[in-house]
Amino acid sequence: xxxxxxxxxxxxxxxxxxxxxxxxxxxxxxxxxxxxxxxxxxxxxxxxxxxxxxxxxxxxxxxxxxxxxxxxxxxxxxxxxxxxxxxxxxxxxxxxxxxxxxxxxxxxxxxxxxxxxxxxxxxxxxxxxxxxxxxxxxxxxxxxxxxxxxxxxxxxxxxxxxxxxxxxxxxxxxxxxxxxxxxxxxxxxxxxxxxxxxxxxxxxxxxxxxxxxxxxxxxxxxxxxxxxxxxxxxxxxxxxxxxxxxxxxxxxxxxxxxxxxxxxxxxxxxxxxxxxxxxxxxxxxxxxxxxxxxxxxxxxxxxxxxxxxxxxxxxxxxxxxxxxxxxxxxxxxxxxxxxxxxxxxxxxxxxxxxxxxxxxxxxxxxxxxxxxxxxxxxxxxxxxxxxxxxxxxxxxxxxxxxxxxxxxxxxxxxxxxxxxxxxxxxxxxxxxxxxxxxxxxxxxxxxxxxxxxxxxxxxxxxxxxxxxxxxx
Numbered sequence: 001x002x003x004x005x006x007x008x009x010x011x012x013x014x015x016x017x018x019x020x021x022x023x024x025x026x027x028x029x030x031x032x033x034x035x036x037x038x039x040x041x042x043x044x045x046x047x048x049x050x051x052x053x054x055x056x057x058x059x060x061x062x063x064x065x066x067x068x069x070x071x072x073x074x075x076x077x078x079x080x081x082x083x084x085x086x087x088x089x090x091x092x093x094x095x096x097x098x099x100x101x102x103x104x105x106x107x108x109x110x111x112x113x114x115x116x117x118x119x120x121x122x123x124x125x126x127x128x129x130x131x132x133x134x135x136x137x138x139x140x141x142x143x144x145x146x147x148x149x150x151x152x153x154x155x156x157x158x159x160x161x162x163x164x165x166x167x168x169x170x171x172x173x174x175x176x177x178x179x180x181x182x183x184x185x186x187x188x189x190x191x192x193x194x195x196x197x198x199x200x201x202x203x204x205x206x207x208x209x210x211x212x213x214x215x216x217x218x219x220x221x222x223x224x225x226x227x228x229x230x231x232x233x234x235x236x237x238x239x240x241x242x243x244x245x246x247x248x249x250x251x252x253x254x255x256x257x258x259x260x261x262x263x264x265x266x267x268x269x270x271x272x273x274x275x276x277x278x279x280x281x282x283x284x285x286x287x288x289x290x291x292x293x294x295x296x297x298x299x300x301x302x303x304x305x306x307x308x309x310x311x312x313x314x315x316x317x318x319x320x321x322x323x324x325x326x327x328x329x330x331x332x333x334x335x336x337x338x339x340x341x342x343x344x345x346x347x348x349x350x351x352x353x354x355x356x357x358x359x360x361x362x363x364x365x366x367x368x369x370x371x372x373x374x375x376x377x378x379x380x381x382x383x384x385x386x387x388x389x390x391x392x393x394x395x396x397x398x399x400x401x402x403x404x405x406x407x408x409x410x411x412x413x414x415x416x417x418x419x420x421x422x423x424x425x426x427x428x429x430x431x432x433x434x435x436x437x438x439x440x441x442x443x444x445x446x447x448x449x450x451x452x453x454x455x456x457x458x459x460x461x462x463x464x465x466x467x468x469x470x471x472x
Protein backbone atom coordinates (compact mmCIF):
# COMPACT_ATOMS: atom_id res chain seq x y z
CA UNK A 1 0.00 0.00 0.00
CA UNK A 2 2.66 2.27 1.05
CA UNK A 3 6.65 2.62 1.00
CA UNK A 4 8.26 1.31 4.16
CA UNK A 5 11.93 2.22 3.75
CA UNK A 6 13.44 4.88 5.95
CA UNK A 7 16.78 5.03 4.14
CA UNK A 8 17.42 7.59 1.46
CA UNK A 9 19.46 5.71 -1.13
CA UNK A 10 19.89 8.59 -3.52
CA UNK A 11 20.99 10.93 -0.78
CA UNK A 12 23.36 8.34 0.66
CA UNK A 13 25.04 7.65 -2.69
CA UNK A 14 25.45 11.35 -3.26
CA UNK A 15 27.09 11.63 0.15
CA UNK A 16 29.57 8.88 -0.71
CA UNK A 17 30.49 10.63 -3.95
CA UNK A 18 31.02 14.01 -2.33
CA UNK A 19 33.06 15.40 0.54
CA UNK A 20 30.51 15.71 3.17
CA UNK A 21 28.88 17.34 6.04
CA UNK A 22 30.74 18.28 9.19
CA UNK A 23 28.84 18.44 12.40
CA UNK A 24 28.20 21.78 14.04
CA UNK A 25 30.79 21.06 16.71
CA UNK A 26 33.42 19.96 14.19
CA UNK A 27 32.68 22.92 11.92
CA UNK A 28 33.48 25.26 14.74
CA UNK A 29 36.90 23.65 15.08
CA UNK A 30 37.68 23.68 11.34
CA UNK A 31 37.10 27.28 10.32
CA UNK A 32 40.19 27.16 8.26
CA UNK A 33 43.38 25.33 7.75
CA UNK A 34 45.88 28.10 8.20
CA UNK A 35 49.50 28.11 7.04
CA UNK A 36 51.50 25.31 5.48
CA UNK A 37 54.37 26.11 7.83
CA UNK A 38 54.59 27.10 11.48
CA UNK A 39 56.24 30.46 10.86
CA UNK A 40 53.38 31.52 8.54
CA UNK A 41 50.59 30.69 11.00
CA UNK A 42 50.38 34.14 12.61
CA UNK A 43 50.48 36.00 9.30
CA UNK A 44 47.78 33.76 7.74
CA UNK A 45 45.51 34.16 10.69
CA UNK A 46 45.79 37.97 10.50
CA UNK A 47 45.14 38.00 6.74
CA UNK A 48 42.22 35.60 7.03
CA UNK A 49 40.68 37.75 9.75
CA UNK A 50 40.87 40.92 7.67
CA UNK A 51 39.74 39.39 4.35
CA UNK A 52 37.33 36.58 5.28
CA UNK A 53 33.60 37.36 4.93
CA UNK A 54 31.29 36.13 7.65
CA UNK A 55 29.74 32.72 7.31
CA UNK A 56 26.24 34.19 7.34
CA UNK A 57 27.10 36.33 4.34
CA UNK A 58 28.37 33.34 2.43
CA UNK A 59 25.55 30.87 2.99
CA UNK A 60 22.32 30.72 4.94
CA UNK A 61 22.49 29.06 8.31
CA UNK A 62 20.54 25.84 8.84
CA UNK A 63 16.95 26.63 9.63
CA UNK A 64 14.17 24.62 11.16
CA UNK A 65 11.38 23.58 8.80
CA UNK A 66 8.31 25.76 8.95
CA UNK A 67 4.77 24.79 9.74
CA UNK A 68 3.16 23.39 12.88
CA UNK A 69 4.88 20.86 15.09
CA UNK A 70 3.87 17.23 14.72
CA UNK A 71 4.64 14.32 17.04
CA UNK A 72 4.40 10.66 16.11
CA UNK A 73 1.32 10.19 18.26
CA UNK A 74 -0.41 13.15 16.63
CA UNK A 75 0.47 11.81 13.18
CA UNK A 76 -1.05 8.42 13.99
CA UNK A 77 -4.23 10.09 15.30
CA UNK A 78 -4.59 12.28 12.20
CA UNK A 79 -4.01 9.35 9.85
CA UNK A 80 -6.60 7.15 11.56
CA UNK A 81 -9.07 10.03 11.46
CA UNK A 82 -8.57 11.24 7.89
CA UNK A 83 -7.03 8.45 5.80
CA UNK A 84 -9.70 7.29 3.30
CA UNK A 85 -8.71 3.63 3.66
CA UNK A 86 -9.98 3.72 7.24
CA UNK A 87 -13.35 5.02 6.04
CA UNK A 88 -13.49 2.37 3.31
CA UNK A 89 -12.87 -0.43 5.80
CA UNK A 90 -15.49 0.94 8.21
CA UNK A 91 -18.13 1.29 5.49
CA UNK A 92 -17.47 -2.22 4.19
CA UNK A 93 -17.89 -3.54 7.73
CA UNK A 94 -21.24 -1.75 8.05
CA UNK A 95 -22.33 -3.12 4.68
CA UNK A 96 -21.44 -6.67 5.71
CA UNK A 97 -23.54 -6.21 8.84
CA UNK A 98 -26.58 -5.64 6.63
CA UNK A 99 -25.95 -8.97 4.92
CA UNK A 100 -26.67 -10.65 8.27
CA UNK A 101 -30.05 -8.93 8.41
CA UNK A 102 -30.76 -10.00 4.83
CA UNK A 103 -30.06 -13.64 5.67
CA UNK A 104 -32.09 -13.53 8.88
CA UNK A 105 -35.11 -12.05 7.07
CA UNK A 106 -35.83 -15.49 5.54
CA UNK A 107 -36.84 -16.75 9.00
CA UNK A 108 -39.36 -13.94 9.48
CA UNK A 109 -42.90 -13.71 8.01
CA UNK A 110 -43.42 -11.94 4.70
CA UNK A 111 -46.63 -9.96 4.07
CA UNK A 112 -47.91 -8.18 0.99
CA UNK A 113 -50.89 -5.88 0.53
CA UNK A 114 -52.63 -6.24 -2.86
CA UNK A 115 -55.11 -3.88 -4.56
CA UNK A 116 -56.66 -5.32 -7.73
CA UNK A 117 -59.21 -4.08 -10.24
CA UNK A 118 -60.20 -5.98 -13.39
CA UNK A 119 -62.72 -5.73 -16.21
CA UNK A 120 -63.39 -8.66 -18.52
CA UNK A 121 -65.56 -9.73 -21.45
CA UNK A 122 -68.49 -11.92 -20.44
CA UNK A 123 -67.51 -15.58 -19.88
CA UNK A 124 -63.82 -14.73 -20.42
CA UNK A 125 -61.25 -17.44 -19.74
CA UNK A 126 -57.48 -17.20 -20.09
CA UNK A 127 -56.83 -20.13 -22.37
CA UNK A 128 -53.19 -19.49 -23.40
CA UNK A 129 -49.97 -19.40 -21.44
CA UNK A 130 -50.75 -22.09 -18.84
CA UNK A 131 -52.38 -25.53 -18.46
CA UNK A 132 -55.30 -24.22 -16.43
CA UNK A 133 -57.86 -21.79 -17.87
CA UNK A 134 -59.05 -19.48 -15.11
CA UNK A 135 -62.15 -17.33 -15.44
CA UNK A 136 -61.81 -13.55 -15.12
CA UNK A 137 -64.66 -11.57 -13.52
CA UNK A 138 -65.21 -7.86 -13.17
CA UNK A 139 -64.07 -6.80 -9.70
CA UNK A 140 -62.26 -4.31 -7.48
CA UNK A 141 -60.72 -5.83 -4.34
CA UNK A 142 -58.01 -5.51 -1.73
CA UNK A 143 -56.34 -8.07 0.49
CA UNK A 144 -53.35 -9.16 2.54
CA UNK A 145 -51.14 -12.19 1.88
CA UNK A 146 -48.81 -13.58 4.58
CA UNK A 147 -46.23 -16.35 4.11
CA UNK A 148 -43.93 -18.00 6.66
CA UNK A 149 -41.07 -20.45 6.32
CA UNK A 150 -41.62 -23.24 8.80
CA UNK A 151 -38.38 -25.13 8.20
CA UNK A 152 -35.87 -25.88 5.49
CA UNK A 153 -33.97 -28.25 7.75
CA UNK A 154 -31.02 -25.98 8.53
CA UNK A 155 -30.25 -24.18 5.26
CA UNK A 156 -31.40 -20.72 6.37
CA UNK A 157 -29.74 -21.15 9.76
CA UNK A 158 -26.43 -22.01 8.11
CA UNK A 159 -26.73 -19.03 5.76
CA UNK A 160 -27.24 -16.74 8.77
CA UNK A 161 -24.15 -18.20 10.50
CA UNK A 162 -22.18 -17.74 7.27
CA UNK A 163 -23.19 -14.08 7.09
CA UNK A 164 -22.26 -13.56 10.74
CA UNK A 165 -18.82 -15.12 10.22
CA UNK A 166 -18.20 -12.91 7.19
CA UNK A 167 -19.31 -9.85 9.16
CA UNK A 168 -16.85 -10.70 11.94
CA UNK A 169 -14.15 -11.27 9.33
CA UNK A 170 -14.83 -7.81 7.91
CA UNK A 171 -14.50 -6.35 11.40
CA UNK A 172 -11.07 -7.98 11.74
CA UNK A 173 -10.18 -6.65 8.30
CA UNK A 174 -11.02 -3.17 9.56
CA UNK A 175 -8.61 -3.73 12.47
CA UNK A 176 -5.97 -4.92 10.02
CA UNK A 177 -6.43 -1.73 7.99
CA UNK A 178 -5.86 0.32 11.15
CA UNK A 179 -2.62 -1.60 11.74
CA UNK A 180 -1.56 -1.07 8.12
CA UNK A 181 -2.11 2.68 8.33
CA UNK A 182 -0.36 2.87 11.71
CA UNK A 183 2.71 1.12 10.33
CA UNK A 184 2.68 3.25 7.19
CA UNK A 185 2.49 6.51 9.15
CA UNK A 186 5.29 5.37 11.49
CA UNK A 187 7.54 4.57 8.55
CA UNK A 188 6.67 7.81 6.74
CA UNK A 189 7.23 9.85 9.93
CA UNK A 190 10.69 8.42 10.57
CA UNK A 191 11.56 8.73 6.90
CA UNK A 192 10.62 12.42 6.95
CA UNK A 193 12.44 12.89 10.27
CA UNK A 194 15.57 11.34 8.76
CA UNK A 195 15.29 13.55 5.68
CA UNK A 196 14.89 16.71 7.77
CA UNK A 197 17.88 15.79 9.91
CA UNK A 198 20.05 15.18 6.86
CA UNK A 199 18.85 18.44 5.35
CA UNK A 200 20.10 20.33 8.40
CA UNK A 201 23.44 18.56 8.10
CA UNK A 202 23.62 19.48 4.41
CA UNK A 203 22.87 23.12 5.14
CA UNK A 204 25.60 23.26 7.76
CA UNK A 205 28.01 21.56 5.36
CA UNK A 206 27.40 24.15 2.64
CA UNK A 207 27.92 27.01 5.11
CA UNK A 208 31.15 25.49 6.45
CA UNK A 209 32.55 24.66 3.02
CA UNK A 210 31.83 28.13 1.70
CA UNK A 211 33.50 29.75 4.69
CA UNK A 212 36.53 27.50 4.24
CA UNK A 213 36.63 28.26 0.52
CA UNK A 214 36.61 32.00 1.15
CA UNK A 215 39.47 31.68 3.60
CA UNK A 216 41.54 29.54 1.28
CA UNK A 217 40.81 32.02 -1.53
CA UNK A 218 42.08 34.88 0.59
CA UNK A 219 45.22 32.96 1.48
CA UNK A 220 45.78 32.00 -2.16
CA UNK A 221 45.76 35.66 -3.13
CA UNK A 222 48.49 36.21 -0.56
CA UNK A 223 50.50 33.33 -2.06
CA UNK A 224 50.12 31.36 1.17
CA UNK A 225 48.14 28.53 -0.45
CA UNK A 226 48.45 26.91 -3.84
CA UNK A 227 45.82 27.16 -6.55
CA UNK A 228 45.39 23.38 -6.18
CA UNK A 229 44.09 23.90 -2.64
CA UNK A 230 41.70 26.55 -3.92
CA UNK A 231 40.47 24.30 -6.75
CA UNK A 232 39.82 21.42 -4.37
CA UNK A 233 38.00 23.76 -2.01
CA UNK A 234 35.78 24.93 -4.89
CA UNK A 235 35.06 21.29 -5.77
CA UNK A 236 34.02 20.66 -2.19
CA UNK A 237 31.65 23.62 -2.28
CA UNK A 238 30.00 22.42 -5.50
CA UNK A 239 29.64 18.91 -4.16
CA UNK A 240 28.11 20.21 -0.95
CA UNK A 241 25.63 22.30 -2.95
CA UNK A 242 24.63 19.25 -4.99
CA UNK A 243 24.25 17.32 -1.77
CA UNK A 244 22.03 20.07 -0.40
CA UNK A 245 19.81 19.89 -3.49
CA UNK A 246 19.44 16.13 -3.04
CA UNK A 247 18.66 16.59 0.65
CA UNK A 248 16.02 19.23 -0.11
CA UNK A 249 14.41 16.99 -2.70
CA UNK A 250 14.43 14.00 -0.34
CA UNK A 251 12.90 16.07 2.47
CA UNK A 252 10.13 17.40 0.21
CA UNK A 253 9.35 13.93 -1.14
CA UNK A 254 9.24 12.45 2.36
CA UNK A 255 6.90 15.22 3.53
CA UNK A 256 4.62 14.66 0.51
CA UNK A 257 4.44 10.95 1.36
CA UNK A 258 3.63 11.79 4.97
CA UNK A 259 0.82 14.14 3.92
CA UNK A 260 -0.64 11.47 1.64
CA UNK A 261 -0.85 8.94 4.44
CA UNK A 262 -2.32 11.59 6.73
CA UNK A 263 -5.14 11.88 4.20
CA UNK A 264 -4.35 15.47 3.29
CA UNK A 265 -4.38 16.97 -0.18
CA UNK A 266 -2.50 20.03 1.11
CA UNK A 267 1.29 20.06 0.96
CA UNK A 268 1.69 20.94 4.64
CA UNK A 269 5.29 21.35 5.83
CA UNK A 270 5.41 20.03 9.39
CA UNK A 271 8.13 20.57 11.94
CA UNK A 272 8.52 17.01 13.17
CA UNK A 273 9.23 16.50 16.87
CA UNK A 274 11.97 13.98 17.50
CA UNK A 275 10.95 11.88 20.51
CA UNK A 276 13.51 9.16 19.84
CA UNK A 277 15.18 8.20 23.15
CA UNK A 278 18.91 8.77 23.40
CA UNK A 279 19.33 5.28 24.89
CA UNK A 280 16.65 3.09 23.24
CA UNK A 281 15.53 -0.18 24.74
CA UNK A 282 17.14 -3.33 23.29
CA UNK A 283 15.36 -5.28 20.61
CA UNK A 284 13.41 -8.46 21.50
CA UNK A 285 15.74 -11.41 21.95
CA UNK A 286 13.45 -14.40 21.29
CA UNK A 287 11.20 -14.55 18.27
CA UNK A 288 9.36 -17.80 18.99
CA UNK A 289 7.27 -16.30 21.79
CA UNK A 290 6.37 -13.40 19.51
CA UNK A 291 5.30 -15.86 16.79
CA UNK A 292 2.70 -17.31 19.17
CA UNK A 293 1.59 -13.78 20.08
CA UNK A 294 1.14 -13.01 16.39
CA UNK A 295 -0.97 -16.17 15.90
CA UNK A 296 -3.30 -14.95 18.64
CA UNK A 297 -3.43 -11.24 17.81
CA UNK A 298 -2.93 -10.70 14.08
CA UNK A 299 -6.28 -9.35 12.78
CA UNK A 300 -5.68 -10.53 9.21
CA UNK A 301 -5.23 -14.11 10.45
CA UNK A 302 -8.39 -13.81 12.54
CA UNK A 303 -10.26 -12.50 9.50
CA UNK A 304 -9.08 -15.40 7.37
CA UNK A 305 -10.09 -17.88 10.08
CA UNK A 306 -13.57 -16.34 10.15
CA UNK A 307 -13.86 -16.59 6.38
CA UNK A 308 -12.85 -20.23 6.54
CA UNK A 309 -15.52 -20.86 9.17
CA UNK A 310 -18.04 -19.00 6.99
CA UNK A 311 -17.06 -21.12 3.98
CA UNK A 312 -17.73 -24.31 5.93
CA UNK A 313 -21.11 -22.98 7.05
CA UNK A 314 -22.01 -22.05 3.49
CA UNK A 315 -21.01 -25.54 2.35
CA UNK A 316 -23.45 -26.98 4.90
CA UNK A 317 -26.17 -24.69 3.60
CA UNK A 318 -25.54 -25.87 0.04
CA UNK A 319 -25.89 -29.49 1.14
CA UNK A 320 -29.23 -28.56 2.75
CA UNK A 321 -30.63 -27.71 -0.68
CA UNK A 322 -31.34 -31.42 -1.12
CA UNK A 323 -33.72 -31.38 1.87
CA UNK A 324 -37.45 -30.48 1.80
CA UNK A 325 -38.80 -26.99 2.51
CA UNK A 326 -42.01 -26.54 4.52
CA UNK A 327 -43.86 -23.23 4.44
CA UNK A 328 -47.31 -21.77 5.18
CA UNK A 329 -49.37 -19.09 3.46
CA UNK A 330 -52.58 -17.22 4.32
CA UNK A 331 -54.63 -14.63 2.44
CA UNK A 332 -57.66 -12.49 3.38
CA UNK A 333 -59.41 -9.48 1.88
CA UNK A 334 -62.59 -7.87 0.62
CA UNK A 335 -64.30 -7.33 -2.75
CA UNK A 336 -66.62 -4.34 -2.50
CA UNK A 337 -67.09 -4.14 -6.28
CA UNK A 338 -67.71 -7.49 -8.00
CA UNK A 339 -69.67 -9.29 -10.64
CA UNK A 340 -72.72 -11.44 -9.84
CA UNK A 341 -70.68 -14.63 -10.07
CA UNK A 342 -68.66 -13.57 -6.98
CA UNK A 343 -71.12 -14.20 -4.19
CA UNK A 344 -69.15 -13.15 -1.07
CA UNK A 345 -67.88 -9.67 -0.32
CA UNK A 346 -64.77 -11.04 1.44
CA UNK A 347 -62.42 -13.95 1.10
CA UNK A 348 -60.00 -15.82 3.36
CA UNK A 349 -57.84 -18.93 3.05
CA UNK A 350 -54.79 -20.58 4.62
CA UNK A 351 -52.64 -23.56 3.74
CA UNK A 352 -49.28 -25.23 3.88
CA UNK A 353 -46.80 -26.47 1.32
CA UNK A 354 -44.00 -29.03 1.30
CA UNK A 355 -41.42 -28.67 -1.49
CA UNK A 356 -39.27 -31.77 -2.06
CA UNK A 357 -36.40 -31.52 -4.56
CA UNK A 358 -36.29 -34.53 -6.83
CA UNK A 359 -34.06 -33.77 -9.81
CA UNK A 360 -32.65 -30.57 -11.31
CA UNK A 361 -29.80 -31.84 -13.44
CA UNK A 362 -27.44 -32.40 -10.45
CA UNK A 363 -27.26 -28.66 -9.85
CA UNK A 364 -27.60 -28.89 -6.07
CA UNK A 365 -25.01 -31.66 -5.88
CA UNK A 366 -22.53 -29.62 -7.94
CA UNK A 367 -23.11 -26.55 -5.78
CA UNK A 368 -22.46 -28.57 -2.62
CA UNK A 369 -19.20 -29.95 -4.04
CA UNK A 370 -18.11 -26.48 -5.14
CA UNK A 371 -18.70 -25.11 -1.64
CA UNK A 372 -16.72 -28.01 -0.12
CA UNK A 373 -13.74 -27.32 -2.36
CA UNK A 374 -13.83 -23.60 -1.57
CA UNK A 375 -13.91 -24.34 2.16
CA UNK A 376 -10.86 -26.59 1.78
CA UNK A 377 -9.08 -23.85 -0.17
CA UNK A 378 -9.89 -21.37 2.61
CA UNK A 379 -8.35 -23.79 5.13
CA UNK A 380 -5.13 -23.95 3.10
CA UNK A 381 -5.06 -20.14 2.88
CA UNK A 382 -5.14 -19.99 6.68
CA UNK A 383 -2.25 -22.44 6.90
CA UNK A 384 -0.29 -20.46 4.32
CA UNK A 385 -0.82 -17.19 6.19
CA UNK A 386 0.38 -18.78 9.43
CA UNK A 387 3.60 -19.82 7.68
CA UNK A 388 4.05 -16.30 6.29
CA UNK A 389 3.40 -14.71 9.70
CA UNK A 390 5.96 -16.97 11.38
CA UNK A 391 8.55 -16.04 8.77
CA UNK A 392 7.78 -12.31 8.91
CA UNK A 393 7.92 -12.18 12.71
CA UNK A 394 11.29 -13.93 12.81
CA UNK A 395 12.62 -11.65 10.08
CA UNK A 396 11.32 -8.52 11.81
CA UNK A 397 12.97 -9.51 15.10
CA UNK A 398 16.28 -10.21 13.36
CA UNK A 399 16.11 -6.85 11.57
CA UNK A 400 15.37 -5.08 14.86
CA UNK A 401 18.30 -6.79 16.58
CA UNK A 402 20.64 -5.82 13.73
CA UNK A 403 19.34 -2.24 13.71
CA UNK A 404 19.91 -1.95 17.46
CA UNK A 405 23.53 -3.12 17.20
CA UNK A 406 24.11 -0.74 14.27
CA UNK A 407 23.39 2.23 16.56
CA UNK A 408 26.38 1.42 18.80
CA UNK A 409 28.65 0.68 15.85
CA UNK A 410 27.60 3.87 14.04
CA UNK A 411 28.14 5.92 17.20
CA UNK A 412 31.64 4.50 17.59
CA UNK A 413 32.32 5.20 13.92
CA UNK A 414 31.19 8.81 14.34
CA UNK A 415 33.42 9.33 17.38
CA UNK A 416 36.41 7.91 15.54
CA UNK A 417 35.67 10.01 12.45
CA UNK A 418 35.42 13.19 14.56
CA UNK A 419 38.77 12.41 16.17
CA UNK A 420 40.35 11.72 12.80
CA UNK A 421 39.00 14.99 11.41
CA UNK A 422 40.40 16.98 14.34
CA UNK A 423 43.81 15.42 13.81
CA UNK A 424 43.69 16.09 10.06
CA UNK A 425 42.82 19.74 10.66
CA UNK A 426 45.65 20.16 13.15
CA UNK A 427 48.17 18.57 10.78
CA UNK A 428 46.98 20.73 7.90
CA UNK A 429 47.35 23.89 9.96
CA UNK A 430 50.98 23.19 10.75
CA UNK A 431 51.77 22.05 7.21
CA UNK A 432 52.29 18.33 7.93
CA UNK A 433 49.59 17.19 5.47
CA UNK A 434 47.83 18.44 2.38
CA UNK A 435 44.25 19.27 1.63
CA UNK A 436 43.63 15.78 0.23
CA UNK A 437 44.05 14.26 3.70
CA UNK A 438 41.72 16.88 5.13
CA UNK A 439 39.14 16.16 2.42
CA UNK A 440 39.25 12.43 3.12
CA UNK A 441 38.77 13.05 6.83
CA UNK A 442 35.78 15.28 6.14
CA UNK A 443 34.25 12.66 3.85
CA UNK A 444 34.66 9.94 6.49
CA UNK A 445 33.13 12.16 9.15
CA UNK A 446 30.13 12.95 6.93
CA UNK A 447 29.49 9.32 6.11
CA UNK A 448 29.70 8.44 9.80
CA UNK A 449 27.22 11.17 10.71
CA UNK A 450 24.77 9.98 8.06
CA UNK A 451 25.16 6.37 9.20
CA UNK A 452 24.43 7.33 12.79
CA UNK A 453 21.38 9.37 11.82
CA UNK A 454 19.98 6.56 9.69
CA UNK A 455 20.75 3.96 12.36
CA UNK A 456 18.76 5.79 15.05
CA UNK A 457 15.59 6.13 12.99
CA UNK A 458 15.96 2.77 11.24
CA UNK A 459 15.82 1.08 14.63
CA UNK A 460 12.59 2.86 15.54
CA UNK A 461 11.09 1.80 12.22
CA UNK A 462 12.23 -1.79 12.83
CA UNK A 463 10.45 -1.77 16.20
CA UNK A 464 7.29 -0.50 14.50
CA UNK A 465 7.50 -3.42 12.07
CA UNK A 466 7.84 -5.86 14.98
CA UNK A 467 4.72 -4.41 16.59
CA UNK A 468 2.87 -4.68 13.31
CA UNK A 469 3.93 -8.25 12.61
CA UNK A 470 2.89 -9.37 16.09
CA UNK A 471 -0.46 -7.55 15.99
CA UNK A 472 0.39 -5.29 18.92
